[in-house]
Amino acid sequence: MEAGKTSNVAPCERKDFGKALCIITGASKGFGRCLAKEISALLQPGSVLLLVARSAEKLQELEGELSSQRNGLVIRCVVADLGQKDGVGSVIREAKKTPSSEINSLLLFNNAAALGDVSRFFRSFTDMDDVDEYLSMNVSSALCLTAGILQAFPARVGLQRSVVNVSSLCALQPIPSWVLYCTGKAARDMMFCVLAKEEPELRVLSYAPGPLDTEMQVHARTYTADDNARKSIMALHCEGRILTCEESVGKLMKVLLKDDYTSGAHLDFYDL
Template structure:
């Protein structure tokens, strides 16, 4: 599908903050995009489908919104989305952000069951959870060089990448890979001095999103911790996406963002 612009296109314009956010059709990604939209910002939203709510907000506020649609788990579409993102970047911005938020928890199965259909889902998850952030980050860093003195990459990770959980072989593995990728990226960017970007892999805590619904619908035989997640929902222990998004954006604004490359938003309660 072709990209859709609302108000002014991000490309060729100057703005205070340019923010690229993935997974913006729902959940945390949607909350982040809504809160980033403002008269001094340009938002490039990447998702499988456009968000009418984001478009309506942009029209109402005069914000600059560029919605790119496609499947990040498909290699050909990922390349197209990288190209479209580069084309949509403003000529100059005071601050440029890339938030790699899109991800999937599927398949939820025991490691010994990862074959046939399950391994196909696992391959798609690896493409979405780790290959897509790597490709988008490479495109973003190359294209943003010289356009801003302050560039930040935030990879939305998970405690699952730091603590194993039965049934989540694919999810835990991809999030652990995302953490290590972030560590390597930080080392490389730090070597560039003031020209380098600041990078963090951040666990957002347990957020009340569609992913949590998928987790609660899992087969208890494949996911022994199912009861814990059902109880978190029943007891109102899940954080609202809007609340977590506010905390993440405040975290991004910290002067020390990037000093701790593997972090957890719950460290800042």
């Protein structure tokens, strides 16, 4: 059942995201890093940009770059493994350092994800620990982090809260030898559909960014076990049909600023 558009929040096109707390997981590279750069220019002075990733070095590099370009933006970094309970808790604790009364916008981007072992087929996944570890990082963490942030920043007049799930076409279409990734993305999409139904005042979006020029894409075309799937992925690269992160992030920013999407919807780069 499709999540419906909220009836008590009128869509409104904005020029920026106001004075915000913006949280981005998986911010150290690829889509997340590009997202941090692009959205930093759309946050008003006094906003807090909370960057989360496992690599301290890459986060520090990004923090330095943004700090030199964005006066009035507070940048905080959390080095965390979101596959662990302590990692999720550390992000929530850091977010709580920003009083809700000091912001008028809350943005949470659930971007962190792993491709998983695509060199194996379904029948080889007999070890529950392998599967549980993947789902903990890619599904459980997104649920628990989002729930914790929403509890810390409850609905109130004057605060717009938006949750973005970085999704994939794989949430809708199966790819042989990608059982973990497809399962994780499908689970996350449904999870956020439920959230949109339960809390209609929220703005919830699952955004599939398209095939991106990232390390994950290189890994996919190198290690995918299924011959047909691997050849299709390689063709995207050889034919120049891979998107830059900047192209995809730019389209996402337009969607969020225009703010007329159906809450809980899955939107693909190519559908916009």
